[in-house]
Amino acid sequence: MTSKAIKEKALQLGFSACGIIPAEPFEEYREALDSRVKVFPEAESVYTPLYGFINPPQGAKSIIVCIAGYNQFKVPEKLAKYVGKHYLFDGRLEYTEEFRVKAEFTTFLKNAGIDVLSRETPDRIAAVKAGLGYFGRNNFFYTEEHGSYNIIHSWVVDAALDYDTVCELNIPAKCSEKCLACVRACPTNALCDSLKMNRAKCIPHMLTDTKNPPNPLEAETEKSGIWLYGCDVCQDVCPMNRGKLTQAEDFPLLTQYEEYMQPENILEMDDKTYREIINPRFWYIGKENIWLWKCNALRAIINSGDEKHHPLIKKYSTHEDPRLQAIAQWGCEKLGL
Numbered sequence: 001m002t003s004k005a006i007k008e009k010a011l012q013l014g015f016s017a018c019g020i021i022p023a024e025p026f027e028e029y030r031e032a033l034d035s036r037v038k039v040f041p042e043a044e045s046v047y048t049p050l051y052g053f054i055n056p057p058q059g060a061k062s063i064i065v066c067i068a069g070y071n072q073f074k075v076p077e078k079l080a081k082y083v084g085k086h087y088l089f090d091g092r093l094e095y096t097e098e099f100r101v102k103a104e105f106t107t108f109l110k111n112a113g114i115d116v117l118s119r120e121t122p123d124r125i126a127a128v129k130a131g132l133g134y135f136g137r138n139n140f141f142y143t144e145e146h147g148s149y150n151i152i153h154s155w156v157v158d159a160a161l162d163y164d165t166v167c168e169l170n171i172p173a174k175c176s177e178k179c180l181a182c183v184r185a186c187p188t189n190a191l192c193d194s195l196k197m198n199r200a201k202c203i204p205h206m207l208t209d210t211k212n213p214p215n216p217l218e219a220e221t222e223k224s225g226i227w228l229y230g231c232d233v234c235q236d237v238c239p240m241n242r243g244k245l246t247q248a249e250d251f252p253l254l255t256q257y258e259e260y261m262q263p264e265n266i267l268e269m270d271d272k273t274y275r276e277i278i279n280p281r282f283w284y285i286g287k288e289n290i291w292l293w294k295c296n297a298l299r300a301i302i303n304s305g306d307e308k309h310h311p312l313i314k315k316y317s318t319h320e321d322p323r324l325q326a327i328a329q330w331g332c333e334k335l336g337l
Contacts, residue, residue: 002162018065019130020162021065022061043199046200056121056156057156059117064157066154069143075247076254079257084231086151096251136238138238182235207285208292221330226301227300228300263304291324298316313337316328317337
């Protein structure tokens with residue numbers, strides 16, 4: 001199997017581009033993590049698990065990287081302000097075309113005698129090193145076609161292949177030196193410089209990758225606004241994303257979640273509905289953690305300032321769950337209820 005045949009198959013299946021690089025340790029990733037831990041020691045526990053992605057698995061010889069855009073999908077109006085686009089257009093769902101394409105590409109490799117050892121690697125760095133795009137100041141991977149609205153797929157394989165010229169990491173690449181739009185717009189000040197980010201303050205992490213409820217005593221609880229799952233602020237203000245969202249296609253079965261994902265409905269949701277409908281679609285928070293969804297929903301309701309929710313906030317100020325009670329009491333004080 002030649003690299004040319006692999007790339008041709010990737011393009012035939014609908015990927016935007018494909019690149020192949022040797023499976024070598026990502027020392028750039030180690031340096032980036034070391035730098036962030038040094039600058040943000042309070043976030044060390046957040047970054048420590050990521051060190052496991054630096055070294056490819058034993059026996060790995062090549063990394064095949066493919067990219068696909070999701071800028072063509074329509075963003076349902078009732079979900080746009082609550083859920084990040086990357087999470088709305090999730091190609092890992094078995095009923096999506098992207099899932100089928102990934103499976104077919106994997107089968108193609110296996111039929112050619114190429115074993116896939118892993119799909120876990122620093123995808124954004126791998127894509128840049130393969131020459132498929134570039135970094136933005138906001139840490140996202142960009143292409144001319146899709147802006148930052150890309151999904152990166154990597155296959156770490158056991159076959160030695162012909163490699164693309166490994167590109168030096170160009171940071172912040174095509175960002176204007178004078179443009180700090182993403183840094184200025186970041187609600188929680190998680191972005192502070194080119195590829196410098198306090199992940200512990202990044203809204204998607206705070207909403208999903210935590211075991212702790214929002215802390216009413218922390219400024220980030222208010223600064224997180226009404227986001228429930230993810231955040232699009234730094235991408236939406238980026239000049240390099242201007243005109244990239246075509247929204248020409250419907251994403252499969254997405255609109256059926258609009259009512260379920262309204263904050264007041266999540267707050268009042270029963271466990272059965274959560275486990276059977278919400279968690280299989282938006283699974284980062286975990287099947288057992290409906291409480292975190294409810295905490296996020298209550299925080300969003302309070303930050304919305306909508307008076308119609310005042311009775312609901314008061315109701316939860318005496319809730320049996322102390323996590324929800326604390327947030328509701330903060331809301332009552334904030335809103336003067």
